[in-house]
Amino acid sequence: MPANRRPQDRQEKRAEIVDAAEQLFVDVGFEDTPMARIAAAAGVTTTTIYWYFDDKDALLVAVLDQVLASALREHAAAGEQPWDEQLLWVITRLRRLHRLVSVVHARVSSSPVVNDWHDRFHALADINLAEGFRAAGVREQDLPAATRIAVFVIEGLLTHTHDEQTARDIVRLLGALT
């Protein structure tokens, strides 16, 4: 063991693994990418991944955290926009993540860590969306229902193919809820 190993070495290699996994999970899919392929892309051995992560699901959660943080940063940088433009931004920006959305739902019932992440994600999404709806004038007692409708529509648009115009029509019609 080298005496000059800096503490962030660990974080750096961990980040390389997560980066490799993110690209593969997004473009190829979680179920279709073997651990060996992630390891090769990250320049490590398969077993090394298990030094940093408990199992493949834990690696998935790390990828989800990274992707979510990145999306939140981008969204904040996009600045204030009207309500429907924000929704359309989210839909187009996150469209390439549809495989992640699907695999999270598929693994919720099998993996406790994915289930936990999913719960936390929806709590966060609900808070943000409810804030937007409140600002748009939705009645307080309708906020929970309106929020969940918005979440489900976003998830649906991400996991189903559709053209740009359909997305616009849907978001416009959703505006009727406000």
Place this chain on the structure above:
Amino acid sequence: MPANRRPQDRQEKRAEIVDAAEQLFVDVGFEDTPMARIAAAAGVTTTTIYWYFDDKDALLVAVLDQVLASALREHAAAGEQPWDEQLLWVITRLRRLHRLVSVVHARVSSSPVVNDWHDRFHALADINLAEGFRAAGVREQDLPAATRIAVFVIEGLLTHTHDEQTARDIVRLLGALT
């Protein structure tokens, strides 16, 4: 080979396999049930399943067809009901099928047969829902968007836990689209 083998023998054994697979896919999940377990439940050998189905995805599609047909029969038998009651009926009746919904979405991008089934399902769902919305007085130009919103909300309710009251609130708020 027995000379008195009747042609429906094949259909009967096929049905036994599909029944076993349906119960396991619904209660345990597609990814968590090995072919060997389906075979054992159906009283055949693993390899026998491959005489009736190309692969596990083809078996999944057979299960989906059977479940869909059963749901359509039940729905028809339920008779005419107001629009929101129909939606609530679908949601409670199909809630136990959430694993099927999730795995279909997860496998759409990997399995052509599942992808085909998914396309056909949504075409069918769109027709039925559009009819309901039209009868409920939704403007013709809003029908496609309203239909997709309803589909996405139903799928969301099936794949996310929620209490009865939330479902009622959501369906009631959806009524604002009409």
Place this chain on the structure above:
DNA sequence: ACCTGAACACCGTTCAAGT
């Protein structure tokens, strides 16, 4: 035509052994 036991290919994960 229908069914089977044995084998194959693949993959997530573990473990003893290294540095």
Place this chain on the structure above:
DNA sequence: ACCTGAACACCGTTCAAGT
């Protein structure tokens, strides 16, 4: 503490051989 090659367990699928 960190990394590895080899092995293990599991599972979808195939195939040669039966009836």
